[in-house]
Amino acid sequence: MSTATLPLRIPVALCAALAAASAGRAAAPPDVILAHGTVITADGRDSVAEAIAIGGGRILAVGADAGILALKGARTRVIDLHGRTATPGLIDAHAHVADGGLGELYHVQLTDAASVADIVQRVRARIGQLKPGEWLQGEGWDEGKLSERRYVTAADLDAVSPQNPVWLEHTTGHYGAANSFALRLAKISAATRDPQSGTIDRDAAGAPSGVLKESAQELVTHLIPAPTAEQRRNGIRAFLETLHREGVTAVKDPLIDQPTWDAYRALLDAG
Known part of the structure; x- marks a missing residue:
């Protein structure tokens, strides 16, 4: 696992359907986790989360830091948002x-x-x-x-x-x-x-x-x-x-x- 600090701006592609994902454990560890941030889901409730797990080009889970970070595997890249905001593309x-x-x-x-x-x-x-x-x-x-x-x-x-x-x-x-x-x-x-x-x-x-x-x-x-x-x-x-x-x-x-x-x-x- 590697931990990276978020640059000033990074392109983050989140689809509007990400709100349908939950913080439950995925079948395989995610490729990337964005954590410690403000994740705007743009769902019908305007939900805001702390972290998001991405794998195989898809949103795997969205939720609190603890639950999402528990999904990481040995090769998962963790990007620390340091409070920054991630939005759907x-x-x-x-x-x-x-x-x-x-x-x-x-x-x-x-x-x-x-x-x-x-x-x-x-x-x-x-x-x-x-x-x-x-x-x-x-x-x-x-x-x-x-x-x-x-x-x-x-x-x-x-x-x-x-x-x-x-x-x-x-x-x-x-x-x-x-x-x-x-x-x-x-x-x-x-x-x-x-x-x-x-x-x-x-x-x-x-x-x-x-x-x-x-x-x-x-x-x-x-x-x-x-x-x-x-x-x-x-x-x-x-x-x-x-x-x-x-x-x-x-x-x-x-x-x-x-x-x-x-x-x-x-x-x-x-x-």
Whole structure:
């Protein structure tokens, strides 16, 4: 038996059904015991215990320290919670893990941008790291958070991105802003009709402003090179690490294509 001190945070996967387990002796000694803590069961009575026994990937018993510690065997690892709290793992039924991870690692983050000038400055900084012709992607801007209370437009972006196509996705994902370089690549002009279920935002003269809504986004986004297999794996790994830090132990990614599925499978096979 070994005794370990709990680090600042550890991922503890407890299922909601753990309250059904009792402090009775299990058929085999548990693999792990968490003891001397506050174990929130999240059952119908909001029961709180002191310790929990885990074996074979399942909750074996929950109860008072004395009863649970009596279950330990020669190879049981005992983790002293030192009064810390263990909770059931959180489950997110809708999280764009793969896309979110790619965004975190490879896109300009704009969720906290406070002005159009702030966004333009971030684009300028990233453009300096790219070769002419390479795409710059950003995400998360919200005109409701900007001091100007308006959309980002191609006119805002063009001065800092004359040699690179730019696409900045809105925080909702339902629209975004392209610079003039990207509009030219997509062959979007004043004569371009709105696609079905989409809108090309236009200025007072009828010229495209750079803002594309709903299906109109695809006129530009289909031109952006797909991420590599390595980038997909890196993105998934990074996002899962973020979820683990927040106590999320299960998640459903609702947007899976074959390359993304292959990335998940590769990570699973690699352990």
